[in-house]
Amino acid sequence: MGENQTTGNLAEGLNTALARVGMAEAQEIERLTGGATMESWRFTSGGEPHVLRRAPSLEFMNDRPFGHDVEAAVIRAAHAAGVRAPEVILELDPRDGIGSGFVMRALPGTPDPRAILAMETPEALLGDLAVDLAKIHALDEVGLPDAIPTLDYAEGVAVLRAQFEEAGGDRPIIALGLKWLMDNLPAPISPVLNHGDYRLGNILAEDGRLTGVLDWELAHFGDPHEDLAFGCMAVWRFARYDRPALGLGSLEDYFAAYEAAGGVKVDRGRFRFWTIYRTVWWALGCLRMAKFWRDGSDRMLERVVISRRTSEQELDLLMLLEEDAPEEERALISSLKTNRYSASGEATFGEVAIAVSEWLTTIKDKMEGHDRFQLAVARNALGIIGRESGQRLSTISKGMTDEILSGQIDPINEPGLLHTMHNMAIDKVSADSPKYPALAVARKKWTGEK
The missing domain is CATH 1.20.5 (Single alpha-helices involved in coiled-coils or other helix-helix interfaces)
Structure with a gap:
């Protein structure tokens, strides 16, 4: 399955599913671009636009917290509560022969973050997002599936630690983030339903207003600050690094609109914890994309490329964590001298x-x-x-990551080590994602380079 699935085979199974609920055969079937995990296929039935959301393979669903039936039930509950979620029409059946997924009625608007960020009145969209997030957090647990997990903070960090070791456990910046999380677990509060992936890229907007909230596969019960923080991570602000609230405005405006819509009073300390937690989470999520490609559960080219975005999160982690470093360490200016191979003769x-x-x-x-x-x-x-291939990237041994996790060394306070990590992060992101907006910010901050 995945990118090897032909439109013809897909149409046969999709038509079987549509017939089950009395809908006309699918026409104009088109694979939509993007999607870090699931596939999306747009089609018309009876002249009306719909979207099929499904897994790239059945094997891919093995490690998911719940199946598409639960995700569809969550979306139905959110839609009924006034959240701008799509209307779910049907879930796929194994007999359809096209895997796991469900069909939704298509909503207007674009999911393209850059198109959204270019729209007028970003403050209005930010307000819409705050209102819908407050509605999600207010959903009654009684009307939601029992299979939705509740995130235990300590258990969540332990899972991240296990994923880190599974991926080789040899990246010191991620180790630094994990150690910080272990040392700074907040006290539990009453859990609410979290969307789990509330950010640009998973919403639809048109004319500067919110028209849809998509991709509910990571829904869980937990701290509402987690949802608030995730969409504000640097990686999800895209070209608008200067707008800390989802790339659309200020945190003050976002928090005020969320609280006015019935959300909890925002605690800045908890917000910071979950920003760091989700940055580590996404760094490890990127690393796991390579695993999915290697084990054959999804051979999409995009998997191996996304795995190289891990370095973006390492850069962001350093900028978050160095707030705790002594002033003299933060004031050190890096001198970046990349050792490049000289080439002559045959092509490199x-x-x-x-x-x-x-x-x-x-x-x-x-x-x-x-x-x-x-x-x-x-x-x-x-x-x-x-x-x-044109540079030797700086490396730090796995022994050092073990020492970080055990607390034997503290890179934030160890003289010169934070400086070394600055160089390493800039080198790595320069190779992996040279246009990442945070890279220019880090270069200016750490090297004085404009």
């Missing part, structure tokens, strides 16, 4: 990658839909090869 790996990338540009206009998106992903992958 990097030059070959760049040449293929340039050729792919020549066929871009011949591609449409998801194929065009995958071409862009392929060029990104080749760019990573080209950039990394």
Whole structure:
């Protein structure tokens, strides 16, 4: 399944599912771009637009907290409570032969973060998001499936620690984040339903207003500050690093609108904890994308490219955690001297990658839909090869990560070690994601480079 699924095979199974609820056959089936985990297919039935959301493979669902039946039930409850969630029409049946998923009525608007950020009146959209999040947090547990998990904070950190070890346990910045989480667990509060992925990329907007809240696969009960913090992470602000609230405005305005809509009074300390927690969580989530590709559960090219976004989260983690460092350590200015290989004679790996990338540009206009998106992903992958082959990235031994986790060393207070991590993070993100907005901020902050 996954990107090897043909539209013809998909149509046969989809029509079987649609017939079960008396709907017309699917027409104009089109794979939508994007989606870090699930697939989305847009189609019309009886002239009305719908979207099929499904897993790339049945194996992919093995590690999920719950199935698509539970996700669909959560969306139905949210829709009934006035949240701008889509209307679920049907869930797939194993006999349909096209895996696990469900069909929704399509909503207006675009999910493209850059298009959304370019819209007028971002403050109005920020207010809409605050209102809908307050409604989600107010959903009654009685009307929701029993299978929705409740996040125990300590258990959540322990799971992240286990994922870190499974991925090799050799990245000191992530180890630093894990150690901070273990040392700063907040006291539990009354859990509410969390959307779990409330951010740009998972919403629809049109004319500067919210039209849809999508992708509920990570819903769980927990601290409402987790939902508030996740969408405000640097990675989800895209080009608007300067707007800390979802790339749309100020945290003060966001929190005020959320509280006015019935949300809890925001605690800045808890907000910071969950910002750091979710940054570590997404760093490890990126690493796991490579695992999905290696074990064959999803061989999409996008998986291996997303795995290289781990370094973005490491950069963000350092900027969050160094707030606790002594002033003299934060004031150190890094001197970045990247050791580059000199090339002569035959083409290097990097030059070959760049040449293929340039050729792919020549066929871009011949591609449409998801194929065009995958071409862009392929060029990104080749760019990573080209950039990394031209430099020796600084490394720190796994022994040091073990010492960080055990508390034997504290990089925040160890003279010079934070400085070393600055260099390492900038080198790595420069190879993996040179256009990541936070990189320019970090360079200016840590090196004085403008």
